[in-house]
Amino acid sequence: MRAQLLTGLALTALALFAVPAVLADGTLAMLAPAAALGLPAVGVSVLTGRAGLPTLGQGAPFAVGAYATALLARAGLTTGPAQLVAAALAGALFALATGPVVVRARGATALMITLALGELVATAAGRWTSVTGGTDGLAGIPPVQLWWGGSPLTDDTALYRYLVVVTALALGVTVLVLGSPLGLLLAGSRDHEERMRAAGHRVGGHLLAAYIGAGALAGLGGALLVTEQSYVSPADVGFGTSSLVLLAAVLGGIGSPLGALAGTVLVVVVRDQLAAHWPGHGPLLLGALFVAAVYLLPDGITSIRLRRP
Amino acid sequence: MSLTLSEVTCRYGQLTAVDRVDLMVRDGERHAVIGPNGAGKSTLLALIAGTVRPSTGRVLLDGRNLGATGPARRARAGIARTFQQPAVAASLTALDNVALAAWPRADLRGFWRPSRYRALRAGALDWLDRVGAADLADRPAGQLSHGQRRLVELAAALAGRPRLLLLDEPAAGLTDTESARLIAVLAGLPAEVAVVLVEHDLAFVGALAGRITVLHEGRVLAHGTPAAVGADPQVRSVYLGSREL
Numbered sequence: 001m002r003a004q005l006l007t008g009l010a011l012t013a014l015a016l017f018a019v020p021a022v023l024a025d026g027t028l029a030m031l032a033p034a035a036a037l038g039l040p041a042v043g044v045s046v047l048t049g050r051a052g053l054p055t056l057g058q059g060a061p062f063a064v065g066a067y068a069t070a071l072l073a074r075a076g077l078t079t080g081p082a083q084l085v086a087a088a089l090a091g092a093l094f095a096l097a098t099g100p101v102v103v104r105a106r107g108a109t110a111l112m113i114t115l116a117l118g119e120l121v122a123t124a125a126g127r128w129t130s131v132t133g134g135t136d137g138l139a140g141i142p143p144v145q146l147w148w149g150g151s152p153l154t155d156d157t158a159l160y161r162y163l164v165v166v167t168a169l170a171l172g173v174t175v176l177v178l179g180s181p182l183g184l185l186l187a188g189s190r191d192h193e194e195r196m197r198a199a200g201h202r203v204g205g206h207l208l209a210a211y212i213g214a215g216a217l218a219g220l221g222g223a224l225l226v227t228e229q230s231y232v233s234p235a236d237v238g239f240g241t242s243s244l245v246l247l248a249a250v251l252g253g254i255g256s257p258l259g260a261l262a263g264t265v266l267v268v269v270v271r272d273q274l275a276a277h278w279p280g281h282g283p284l285l286l287g288a289l290f291v292a293a294v295y296l297l298p299d300g301i302t303s304i305r306l307r308r309p
Numbered sequence: 310m311s312l313t314l315s316e317v318t319c320r321y322g323q324l325t326a327v328d329r330v331d332l333m334v335r336d337g338e339r340h341a342v343i344g345p346n347g348a349g350k351s352t353l354l355a356l357i358a359g360t361v362r363p364s365t366g367r368v369l370l371d372g373r374n375l376g377a378t379g380p381a382r383r384a385r386a387g388i389a390r391t392f393q394q395p396a397v398a399a400s401l402t403a404l405d406n407v408a409l410a411a412w413p414r415a416d417l418r419g420f421w422r423p424s425r426y427r428a429l430r431a432g433a434l435d436w437l438d439r440v441g442a443a444d445l446a447d448r449p450a451g452q453l454s455h456g457q458r459r460l461v462e463l464a465a466a467l468a469g470r471p472r473l474l475l476l477d478e479p480a481a482g483l484t485d486t487e488s489a490r491l492i493a494v495l496a497g498l499p500a501e502v503a504v505v506l507v508e509h510d511l512a513f514v515g516a517l518a519g520r521i522t523v524l525h526e527g528r529v530l531a532h533g534t535p536a537a538v539g540a541d542p543q544v545r546s547v548y549l550g551s552r553e554l
């Protein structure tokens with residue numbers, strides 16, 4: 001775990017300083033969507049890979065976090081940390097409310113239930129016009145401030161660094177929790193649920209905790225989305241998002257949080273850049289990527305080694 | 310801890326796996342349940358552990374009806390078990406398997422803290438050592454052989470310091486040395502621990518059991534001391550044949 005944290009730290013520094021030095025401002029904007037989707041993907045990776053609870057509905061807490069942030073920002077709360085706490089709480093509360101249904105299910109049933117929840121929330125976002133702005137979405141969101149009384153973050157590089165720092169912190173906390181005995185417990189429940197119950201563990205409670213954690217991560221991602229594009233609409237939070245983050249988590253080697261982030265960058269670059277050269281074929285490219293990943297890299301892109309260990 | 314089953318029946322559809330069984334296991338009693346394949350022995354253990362609910366009848370622990378109490382709560386009350394098919398968390402090491410199993414009933418409960426978990430691991434290593442599996446501690450349980458998993462699972466069950474221990478064929482798949490060691494470990498359990506042992510290996514049963522219940526087609530065919538059960542002509546014809554208890 002220490003090695004993982006150090007790698008994470010090194011990558012964060014790289015992302016913070018080396019990447020902006022090499023890439024032009026416009027290219028940085030291309031990585032920004034990966035920041036918003038990265039944390040939901042990390043949550044999916046934890047839930048599906050570590051806890052063994054597959055989910056196709058992380059778009060829902062993502063939506064809750066995004067709309068909460070957008071509404072708060074429009075109401076004048078533009079301080080970054082406050083927005084982040086509010087969004088994480090919103091995502092976690094959504095998970096707490098829906099969790100009791102979800103954590104009873106396993107396998108394909110869990111996929112269907114989370115899928116339905118995701119669709120429900122996306123539909124609500126489209127219909128509840130008075131609050132969400134309906135399909136038009138919420139625009140005119142003021143830029144975020146780093147701290148109370150700080151100046152608004154409008155510069156591309158500064159904004160990008162903000163996204164990187166928040167993502168790195170959330171990822172660090174996730175890795176720490178997974179490295180704790182709670183992480184072992186989740187793995188044990190995934191491997192042999194009956195064994196864990198026979199020892200006296202409240203498996204359902206631990207799964208609920210993991211689901212709430214993933215909800216908070218998705219909520220944070222929602223806040224970053226709003227910060228990054230100053231806008232949110234139902235199109236940002238629907239099935240497309242849920243499946244994209246699942247794809248990213250699978251690409252990253254299911255169960256590896258850092259891998260899920262790497263997977264997100266790959267997915268976003270394929271979706272936004274390659275598809276731009278080949279209009280209309282984005283989903284096809286992603287589908288091909290998915291099939292290739294499942295067949296060629298069962299342990300994900302982070303399992304690629306240059307040398308044998 | 311005393312266990313009473315009163316008129317317990319368990320049906321799977323048409324099939325009656327356990328049929329109006331009465332069973333009494335007193336504090337510290339070492340009770341063997343034997344019988345031919347499909348007699349309902351594993352189902353009986355599942356009924357006690359709470360993974361299967363009786364169709365009719367009651368399971369009482371210290372006189373209290375367990376009713377719909379789930380397996381995790383029963384485990385926290387002091388019922389530990391091993392499965393016929395040895396159950397381990399495959400991706401975790403043998404040591405983590407045992408330490409996690411010890412956690413819910415450990416004195417140092419409370420918030421998960423790495424230092425507490427380290428203490429738990431030290432105790433877990435001790436249990437692995439007692440069953441003769443200390444050298445497996447750092448191996449992922451998924452890589453272990455059938456017999457090795459059985460030892461790890463047993464260490465996990467013991468590490469929870471149970472008051473009632475349910476063992477489903479613990480000697481199956483073990484070498485003679487391993488099973489002799491197991492007998493020594495089980496004989497060395499604190500006197501107040503009650504054990505319900507399902508086992509086909511009659512030498513193993515004979516070495517441990519103070520009382521025996523014979524199941525046949527879900528019903529109790531005979532029960533009593535090993536000598537009395539061994540001499541029962543019905544038990545001889547249905548299960549023992551020419552073997553001696």
Ligand SMILES: Nc1ncnc2c1ncn2[C@@H]1O[C@H](COP(=O)(O)OP(=O)(O)OP(=O)(O)O)[C@@H](O)[C@H]1O
Nearest residue numbers: 321324326344345346347348349350351352353393
């Ligand atoms: N989940 C289940 N669904 C349907 N039938 C079952 C189930 N579990 C067990 N049975 C049936 O109930 C009967 C008793 O099974 P059980 O496993 O309790 O027997 P056993 O005495 O443990 O046998 P063995 O010595 O082979 O382990 C068998 O006929 C078995 O096929």
Ligand SMILES: [Mg+2]
Nearest residue numbers: 350351352393
């Ligand atoms: Mg059996």
